[in-house]
Amino acid sequence: MMSHCYLVTTFILLVLAKYGVADKKHTFSFEIRRQKTPTEQYINHGHHFGRKFQEVIEGPGPRDNDSIALYRFLDDEFYGEIVIGHPGQKLNVAFDTTWSYSWVISSKCSSIKTIGCYFHNKYDHNKSSEYKKDGRPFAMDLGTYNLTGFYSYDNISIAHSNVTAQSFIEMVYVPYEFVFNKADGVMGLGLKTDENYDPFFYTLLKQKKIKNPIFSIYLNRDRQSNRGGNVMLGFVDLKHVHKTKVGKKIVYDNFTYLPVENYAYWQFQMDQVVVKVSKDNNVVVCEKGCKAIVDTSSNAIVGPQADIAQIHDAINANEFFLHRYTVNCDTVNKLPKIDFMLGGTNFTLSGEDYTVKMSYHSVTICLSAFIPANTIQEQDRWILGGAFLAEFYTVYDVQARTIGFVKTN
Numbered sequence: 001m002m003s004h005c006y007l008v009t010t011f012i013l014l015v016l017a018k019y020g021v022a023d024k025k026h027t028f029s030f031e032i033r034r035q036k037t038p039t040e041q042y043i044n045h046g047h048h049f050g051r052k053f054q055e056v057i058e059g060p061g062p063r064d065n066d067s068i069a070l071y072r073f074l075d076d077e078f079y080g081e082i083v084i085g086h087p088g089q090k091l092n093v094a095f096d097t098t099w100s101y102s103w104v105i106s107s108k109c110s111s112i113k114t115i116g117c118y119f120h121n122k123y124d125h126n127k128s129s130e131y132k133k134d135g136r137p138f139a140m141d142l143g144t145y146n147l148t149g150f151y152s153y154d155n156i157s158i159a160h161s162n163v164t165a166q167s168f169i170e171m172v173y174v175p176y177e178f179v180f181n182k183a184d185g186v187m188g189l190g191l192k193t194d195e196n197y198d199p200f201f202y203t204l205l206k207q208k209k210i211k212n213p214i215f216s217i218y219l220n221r222d223r224q225s226n227r228g229g230n231v232m233l234g235f236v237d238l239k240h241v242h243k244t245k246v247g248k249k250i251v252y253d254n255f256t257y258l259p260v261e262n263y264a265y266w267q268f269q270m271d272q273v274v275v276k277v278s279k280d281n282n283v284v285v286c287e288k289g290c291k292a293i294v295d296t297s298s299n300a301i302v303g304p305q306a307d308i309a310q311i312h313d314a315i316n317a318n319e320f321f322l323h324r325y326t327v328n329c330d331t332v333n334k335l336p337k338i339d340f341m342l343g344g345t346n347f348t349l350s351g352e353d354y355t356v357k358m359s360y361h362s363v364t365i366c367l368s369a370f371i372p373a374n375t376i377q378e379q380d381r382w383i384l385g386g387a388f389l390a391e392f393y394t395v396y397d398v399q400a401r402t403i404g405f406v407k408t409n
């Protein structure tokens, strides 16, 4: 959910500004450099994660599978590359399970007037022979900020798959915070909610570019790496599933599948959340069950204020800034485990999983991934972001409308 994405990014920048960086000019140039470099770093290190994007396969038949590499930017954003139009224009997009729409920054968004468009790759429909006009306006009021643009159609290709005449939004206004994001837009992986709008994955199926109505998401837990993980279109990759050796046999953990309750959000029922403080002290929140969604666009785990307060009490976290909490870094490996019970199975996070260590110059903080919800709509819904998803591989079935979870390898 993008508001958190912005919040966390802005927060980190504020932390950097607050801590011991007398030279503001230097801080600024550091951030800009980060804006420009993740892809370059990736290339320089020669990491090969998933398959190469531009590799073109012969033959138009539907594929069983396809895989998109995700990169990580700062702490909270996972993004990958897409190619739009002909000749292809390359843009980075965040793959977001909380959105059904896809959008990119338009060349009509003036970097001079709209700071948020600065430093971004922009899509120019005038340079694409496959562009088809739609032109209907798009406006979304997200409370603290607005997004404004218009609909267009063009070919979009991701990894080995491409679709024709995908409907998407060209944004002509984005909030200034967007300047901190590496992504130039969003590829919505939410379920179809609008009869008149086919999300990208539905177009892939409709145009028979892919066989199976499922995709799966693996997020890399190594925070030092900008290789953020993979989105797998049409398949589950067993190499991301936790396995045990029983005698000579390898046994993979089973996915826990849950029905989806709210089609916009891949929303499901969570049974309870238990902080195992000590043998005879369990702090239980979401005691009678609660609603939850997954969010690939942010690292945070967001919950109702009262519940997050109880968790922060139990892990001795202190408010640091902007509703973000820190724990003493020396205690991280002794922090209680937290069980998220889904469909009767416990999905357990340890202190290392739900905290993020951040260093800048000589300052190191250990930030809690838990954030209290700041809007009324979110008071009864948990949002499980990257801190959770890095430990659990998820599979999404758009036909059966189920979501599956399994421990990652």
Ligand SMILES: *[C@@H]1O[C@H](CO)[C@@H](O)[C@H](O)[C@H]1NC(C)=O
Pocket: 056, 059, 060, 083, 088, 157, 160, 161, 162
């Ligand atoms: C898109 O797919 C068509 C046919 O499947 C292929 O000829 C074309 O090269 C692909 N374009 C890209 C950019 O991958």
Ligand SMILES: *[C@@H]1O[C@H](CO)[C@@H](O)[C@H](O)[C@H]1NC(C)=O
Pocket: 062, 063, 064, 065, 066
């Ligand atoms: C994915 O599907 C393609 C074509 O359907 C096949 O050639 C390829 O081997 C598959 N790759 C994996 C990793 O399953």
Ligand SMILES: *[C@@H]1O[C@H](CO)[C@@H](O)[C@H](O)[C@H]1NC(C)=O
Pocket: 085, 086, 087, 088, 130, 155, 157, 162, 163, 164, 165
């Ligand atoms: C766009 O779609 C058209 C129509 O299917 C196709 O001929 C063309 O190769 C596609 N271009 C790209 C760049 O994928």
Ligand SMILES: *[C@@H]1O[C@H](CO)[C@@H](O)[C@H](O)[C@H]1NC(C)=O
Pocket: 107, 108, 124, 125, 126
């Ligand atoms: C495309 O070209 C037309 C006419 O040359 C111009 O009016 C329009 O602003 C251009 N669109 C973009 C997105 O630059």
Ligand SMILES: *[C@@H]1O[C@H](CO)[C@@H](O)[C@H](O)[C@H]1NC(C)=O
Pocket: 141, 143, 144, 145, 146
């Ligand atoms: C967003 O748009 C609505 C309607 O156009 C407007 O009332 C509101 O003030 C805008 N909010 C922001 C933060 O710009």
Ligand SMILES: *[C@@H]1O[C@H](CO)[C@@H](O)[C@H](O)[C@H]1NC(C)=O
Pocket: 251, 252, 253, 254
């Ligand atoms: C997975 O499910 C199958 C069939 O229900 C069962 O036989 C198997 O033991 C399960 N595997 C694990 C690791 O629990």
Ligand SMILES: *[C@@H]1O[C@H](CO)[C@@H](O)[C@H](O)[C@H]1NC(C)=O
Pocket: 274, 276, 339, 341, 344, 345, 346
């Ligand atoms: C899940 O965790 C809860 C609380 O920590 C515990 O009471 C329960 O027995 C666990 N369930 C399983 C199946 O391990």
